[in-house]
Amino acid sequence: MDVWAEVLVGVAILVGLIGIVVQVLPGAVLVLGGILVWAIFTGGVEAWVVFGIAAAAIAIAEVAQWLIAGKHLRKANVPWLTLAVGGIAGIIGFFVIPVLGLFLFFVGAIFLMEWARHREVPAAWASTKAAVQATLITIGVQLVGSLVAAGTWVVGLFFT
Template identity: 30%
Template sequence: MGAWELLLVAAVMLIGLAGVLVPGVPGSWFVWAAVVWWALQDPHGLAWAVVGGATAVLLVTQAVRWQLPPRRLRASGADRRMIVSAGAGALIGFFVLPVVGALPGFLLGGYLSERLRLGGHGRAVAATRTAMRHGGSDVLTELFACLLIMGAWLGALMWGP
């Protein structure tokens, strides 16, 4: 698979990651489709193992999300900037502290956005907590699954055949 094709796969994955942050957009399925597209173009055992793992992760994520409250982030007072900041924080955290850094990155990104908007620590903590209760955990679950899939894909590119 050529460099341009890999860049297109990465672009579709990034669109999927952004789609997770937008209600109604099947972002996780974009990420999964990009992995399948990569595996079809570069068929080897490791690629199909990544597809199998990605499929399992998405199925487990869907089961977990059904147990969480539905997304009502807007009703909690969270604005678009807070959601994007939380997503960017998760992405940065995922790479700074591999895998587990997505959770504190998500929370810190959301908190910092709310701190800038509301001005005080107490109000920002309360707003972040409210947003997490009203669907932030749902977004975080789906985003974390997509980051895991993207990390597996990157690992397969770096250490695969």
């Protein structure tokens, strides 16, 4: 694979990493997709070992994010329906107020759902904080897995 193609793969990986943090793009999919394209066009055992390690890192992160964040939410007694409504509101908010609306509508919908459930502002706010913390946990775990995958790709560049 020539240098410009590797630069494009690096850009796809970088966009994927940014997508994880911003939560607008399927970041881990972009990271793994970029590494897959690189492995296909580079070929050889080394490239496929790099892809395998990257895929394993991302798969482990995907499972871990659900386990860790789910445990956090169960401990805080936040139902999945609340998060689902918050996620849908965040998507709508993204289009109402570009980018910023994603966060405002997500947090606002969670707060309103929990306020309706608890009928108390302090309890609703505690649940909202727990839901936002769980979201940050998922972002962090995805980011770590994707950074391991990206680092593996960088190391793989030297061996192929």
